[in-house]
Amino acid sequence: MARLNVAWLKRLLPIIGLLVIWQAVAASHVTSAFLLPSVVTVAERVWSDIASGTLAGKVGLTLYRALAGFLIATVAGVTVGLSMSILPVVRWFFDPLISVGFPTPKIALLPIFMLWLGLGDETKIAMITFACFFAITTNAYAGALGVERAFIWSAQMLGASRRQILTDIILPAATPQILTGMQIALPVSLISTLVTEMIMGGGGLGGGLLEASRYADSPGVFAAIVEIAAAGAIVINVMFALRKRLLRWHEETQTRDQ
Amino acid sequence: MKTAAVAINRLSYSYAASDGRSVLALSDVSLVVEQGSFVSLLGPSGCGKSTLLYLIGGFLKQEGTAIHVDGVPVTGPGPDRGIVFQQFALFPWRTVLGNVVYGMEKQRVPRAERLDRAHKLIRDVGLAGFEASYPSQLSGGMRQRAAIARTLAVDPAILLMDEPFGALDAQTRGIMQEQLRQIWQATGKTVIFVTHDVREAVYLSQKVVVMSKRPGTIKEIIDTSFEGSEADARVQSAVEDIWQQVKLEFADAPAHA
Numbered sequence A: 001m002a003r004l005n006v007a008w009l010k011r012l013l014p015i016i017g018l019l020v021i022w023q024a025v026a027a028s029h030v031t032s033a034f035l036l037p038s039v040v041t042v043a044e045r046v047w048s049d050i051a052s053g054t055l056a057g058k059v060g061l062t063l064y065r066a067l068a069g070f071l072i073a074t075v076a077g078v079t080v081g082l083s084m085s086i087l088p089v090v091r092w093f094f095d096p097l098i099s100v101g102f103p104t105p106k107i108a109l110l111p112i113f114m115l116w117l118g119l120g121d122e123t124k125i126a127m128i129t130f131a132c133f134f135a136i137t138t139n140a141y142a143g144a145l146g147v148e149r150a151f152i153w154s155a156q157m158l159g160a161s162r163r164q165i166l167t168d169i170i171l172p173a174a175t176p177q178i179l180t181g182m183q184i185a186l187p188v189s190l191i192s193t194l195v196t197e198m199i200m201g202g203g204g205l206g207g208g209l210l211e212a213s214r215y216a217d218s219p220g221v222f223a224a225i226v227e228i229a230a231a232g233a234i235v236i237n238v239m240f241a242l243r244k245r246l247l248r249w250h251e252e253t254q255t256r257d258q
Numbered sequence B: 001m002k003t004a005a006v007a008i009n010r011l012s013y014s015y016a017a018s019d020g021r022s023v024l025a026l027s028d029v030s031l032v033v034e035q036g037s038f039v040s041l042l043g044p045s046g047c048g049k050s051t052l053l054y055l056i057g058g059f060l061k062q063e064g065t066a067i068h069v070d071g072v073p074v075t076g077p078g079p080d081r082g083i084v085f086q087q088f089a090l091f092p093w094r095t096v097l098g099n100v101v102y103g104m105e106k107q108r109v110p111r112a113e114r115l116d117r118a119h120k121l122i123r124d125v126g127l128a129g130f131e132a133s134y135p136s137q138l139s140g141g142m143r144q145r146a147a148i149a150r151t152l153a154v155d156p157a158i159l160l161m162d163e164p165f166g167a168l169d170a171q172t173r174g175i176m177q178e179q180l181r182q183i184w185q186a187t188g189k190t191v192i193f194v195t196h197d198v199r200e201a202v203y204l205s206q207k208v209v210v211m212s213k214r215p216g217t218i219k220e221i222i223d224t225s226f227e228g229s230e231a232d233a234r235v236q237s238a239v240e241d242i243w244q245q246v247k248l249e250f251a252d253a254p255a256h257a
């Protein structure tokens, strides 16, 4: 336990250092409280957001949007990616679409989604799903292609059907790479949520940030940034723990545990 | 005369290499393996031993009907031909027990019977206590033994073994050879066994098939089923005989293969 605390402290040290510098600069009159509010002011604002329950509401809404899009993209991306590896027609259809779509900045399609789906949550979630889809699909596809043929042959020899080979062999064998795709997509989902909220409004952390900047509420803007960063860090760490849990069997986790 | 478990008639096989050309791995191989017999394939690296096993197993596709198993042309893999791969191929996301029961799950063996049989097999290969371990937690030799148990679990009539004891230390290797011999004698399975080791081939098998370097052809088939009082001496002389044959092939085999 003690060692764990030391390790955490070491990880947090750069962040604490940044806060100390921030506080020193804010206190030193080279800048104004409007351009750079002090750490204490911002912390007070964050605390009052927590106490009043507005933070929970904003975080809840943002996370709901981000995770809804992320999960839809995960189901769709894994399905498409694995299907591409075994069905030539699916590969034929998606291969060129992915080549074109992957490098395109997905957010460019937001006006089209707004036109088609209106200004509600559907548009935001569709945008987030679309932004996440490519990383998950390409990783699931590459993971499925990389499955050792001896695994598939072993399952065939032991009597598995084609469908069972997909679910029992290809899916678990591709899991490390699927999780890598999800880890790439997760921050993308948060970024997309923030951007759609800042462009379209409708509350959430991005909406709050937009509002604070409209009213020139500089402590509010800084508080929102801190809140967004904290929420993002927590979500990413949960994803990392999920990876460790799902890959108990993998060498990757063996060496880290022992 | 016993019936043929595996009959191979003028089989050739080429791989498509990445540069578009093809690599002839097997050329005009003919071989009859009688039911219940133990046959070893011996030859230098790259002569096509694994390829031949994959073809019998139905994993590699070939045109025509050059391979018959129990009188029926091979069209794909099946639980009648259990293979133990050179690189184990255990499912790393399943425990030892999970690997051994997998085939029985697919064969719809009832749960209680499945676990019973799996535990017995795991004990037989000396892995009792490691049921809940993942392959990544086992040594090479232990993985290989788990792979053998997994294949035996579906009770295949024909066992295809690709250098199964290559990764084992000398002592474990001896124990596993003895166990395989007992399994073979007790169950009457047909075994096709690939090895590098002349002594192992002669000790275990009734026939040793000596293959030439690539493209693999059958150079000679030597009877090695010795019984009675002079068996030991005859094993010794057969080993020396075969070693002479093989040495020529090994000598100018490509070193990298």
Ligand SMILES: Nc1ncnc2c1ncn2[C@@H]1O[C@H](COP(=O)(O)OP(=O)(O)O)[C@@H](O)[C@H]1O
Residues within 6 Å of the ligand: B015, B016, B017, B023, B024, B025, B043, B044, B045, B046, B047, B048, B049, B050, B051, B052, B214, B257
């Ligand atoms: N997938 C493949 N593609 C192309 N060539 C291959 C492939 N697999 C094996 N070969 C070639 O076929 C020959 C026989 O290989 P293999 O059956 O593995 O030999 P062995 O098991 O006797 O060492 C080798 O020369 C090897 O390079």
Ligand SMILES: [Mg+2]
Residues within 6 Å of the ligand: B049, B050, B051, B086, B162
């Ligand atoms: Mg081989």
